Amino acid sequence: MELSKNFEPAQAEQKWYKHWQNKGYFNSKPDGRKAFTVVIPPPNVTGVLHMGHTLNETVQDILVRNARMSGYNACWVPGSDHASIATEAKVVQMLEKEKGIKKADLSREEFLKYAFEWKEKYGGIIYNQIERLGCSVDWDRVNFTMDDHYYKAVIKTFIDLYNKGLIYRGARMINWDPRAKTALSDEEVIYKDAVGKLYHVKYKVKDSDEYITVATQRPETIMGDTALCVNPTDERYAHLKGKKVIVPMVNREIPVIFDEYVDPAFGTGALKVTPAHDINDYNLGLKHNLEVIDTLNPDGTLSTAAQVYVGKDRFEARKLVVQQLTEEGLLVKVEENPTRVAYSERNPDTVVEPRISTQWWVKMKEITEPALKAVVDGDIKIHPGDKFLATYKHWLENVKDWCISRQLWWGQQIPAWYTKDGNFVVAATSEEAVEAFKKQNITVTAEDLKQDEDVLDTWFSSWLWPVEVFNGITQPGNEEINYYYPTSVLVTGQDIIFFWVARMVMAGMEYQKEIPFKDVYFTGMVRDKQGRKMSKSLGNSPDLLNLIDKYGADAVRFGIMISAPAGTDLLFDEDALNQGGSFNIKIWNALRLIKGWETRIDNTISSTSNTFALEWFDQRLQQVRSEIEKLIGQFRLSEALKTVYSLIWDDFCSWYLEWIKPGFKQPISAEVYQKTVNYFEQLLQILHPFMPFITEEIYHLLKEQTDDLCVKQYPENNFQPAAILKTGELLKQVITAIRDARNKNQLKPKDTIQLQIQASDPASYQIIESILAKQVNAEQVSFTTETVSNAVVVAVEKDKFFFTSNQEVDKTALKAELEKDLEYQQGFLESVMKKLSNERFIQNAKPEVVAIEKKKQADAEARIKTIQESLNNL
Known part of the structure; x- marks a missing residue:
């Protein structure tokens, strides 16, 4: 068969992926082999994969393919995450833009119908991207965090932790996203440095002509003030003991309190206390038994409790308040002030509000200790450890209780059931709730009860991922959880070390009494040329399918991996994909060269003149195989790819093939030809986990094969360095030096x-x-x-x-x-x-x-x- 002049990626990709699937190479069932298990970090069904996902999936596929070719029963579980806040926001936007429907006009059931339609659309796009990239996932094992079994597992876990006293309901200061109208955990808040303003406002002392000046960054919260606080050692204010001041605009009398919390050197040394809108003020309020006045609505507008500018957006209200204070002569001055502003992780342009709210919480201290010990003791190894181990430890050693309730419809609804007078029980169904009330001597019917409107934090479902993808919660002790768990390695981004990694360790230790994975490999962040993290929200990531159409999947995989040292951020540049395309051409031309010798094979010719070249490359090949095995074991995949690249491009193509190449129209020894084909096959096998399509294509074009490269097992390698390697390096140096001198x-x-x-x-x-x-x-x-x-x-x-x-x-x-x-x-x-x-x-x-x-x-x-x-x- 005549070879085409160039490698055609699209044709090869479609052909070989379908072939691998039809052969069932990616499917895994428990057997006598040792399992190599990887669970995909489930991408959110909010859009399409960006380049950060591309890097992550490529790394996993390299590890999985390498394990499969090393004799392991490789099981790679795919899936996606419902992403409650982000997906609900996308669905709400879509309904308003495309259908003119507001969420408030729908019932919960109607809204969920649209949400599942969204999931089917974008989940399908994501899975298509994963397939086009060549990922060898077991498609029979696709999981979604809102699947029936997974939903039941989340509810079962909630009930179990509640019964153990590890989940409780209470009113506390939380982070509030006014756009999504939901609570956030501390880890879902991003702080950004900014230059704010410090407003100096006068508060009149009651029954006096005296004014106390207070400095505040948020004048729109003045209406929620319930005290003015000064340091007891500050002599400037000693005369105010027992006094009251008047809150501007609303004319409410509030006490002057004394507490060492106040820094006399900051601002004016006097602090307005707004317990409903600042965590430190809230704590002061608890200590001094202050009233809590919430002046904000869930959407960030001023509530009736504010008394003025009701219904105005908080930032518009700030301008109006400043204007009124100025007009009333109460604004002394405004100065710039460096500050940090809290933004919602899921709505990056939305400023988070501190807010008192009744929510559901997980007590973290008790379940944190085993997760911390597992990493500190080395049961779980973090790569690169020197960079992320300290971060992991710091968070777990300073962990706070976890707010797990969200004011949304998309997600697992909290299994709490309320009577009309506010009593509640936690149960999986209303029928079980009725029985639970009976034990409290409360007689109700299922129709009398109302389920909690809130859903659970997305991470409360995804922390069960390595367990429940094998039905470990819903069917504890089943054959698959016993065989595949703990998983072998988790590959993920460093930005979710708290959200997901640490919490999965907690859940694994709680429900399997064992770590969920043995190794954690943190990839770096893929950034654009401006250094910004690539993400769907910024829209700065190129379309993966377009890149694959343009360069081919192998070139995309090569380009992203050659630039990605472990744990180090990389600036994405399409030039790296061009390099991958050039590598494709180089390998393809090597195939064309070798195949061109087929008609010139002569069994009578001795291979003596090529003995050195044959023996040297055999040694070099085994040497690099040993290096690659070591590098992959250390998760230094970028270095491994560079090593394979150099072996093929330099040692094989530039040196070996030139050394054994016959003269024009001259015959080639049968032994030299067969050994060259064998070497090429081994090179393709080493490269296959990195670039699966072109290697499988060339493997079958090189000669008639009875197997597929995808599952071909690596030969044993007992490499022992020989002197011929040094002689080969000497030969290359001499040739290069003389050629340079000739030029x-x-x-x-x-x-x-x-x-x-x-x-x-x-x-x-x-x-x-x-x-x-x-x-x-x-x-x-x-x-x-x-x-x-x-x-x-x-x-x-x-x-x-x-x-x-x-x-x-x-x-x-x-x-x-x-x-x-x-x-x-x-x-x-x-x-x-x-x-x-x-x-x-x-x-x-x-x-x-x-x-x-x-x-x-x-x-x-x-x-x-x-x-x-x-x-x-x-």
């Missing part, structure tokens, strides 16, 4: 030279003499013990190479080139000598580092001597 002497590739070698060990060159002559186009190679006059001199390590040619040489140009090279080498030597003359460096550096610098010195001195000899010869 500097304006010798064309077809121009022959006469080469004489002055070597400390001439015997070491005998096995590479024929390759060397061929690669530098030397018609004669000989050895000498003397300096050869009127010859170009090349130095490699301790050996010298003299070559002459019958061609005329432009000595003026050559001299200029040599002088330029000499200047560079002398500068290089000077920099090395500065380091070696530094006593601190010699004392503190490792011996091997010092040895490297000394070798640099010796090499530079040898090169300088050689250049000077060449100049003398001219």
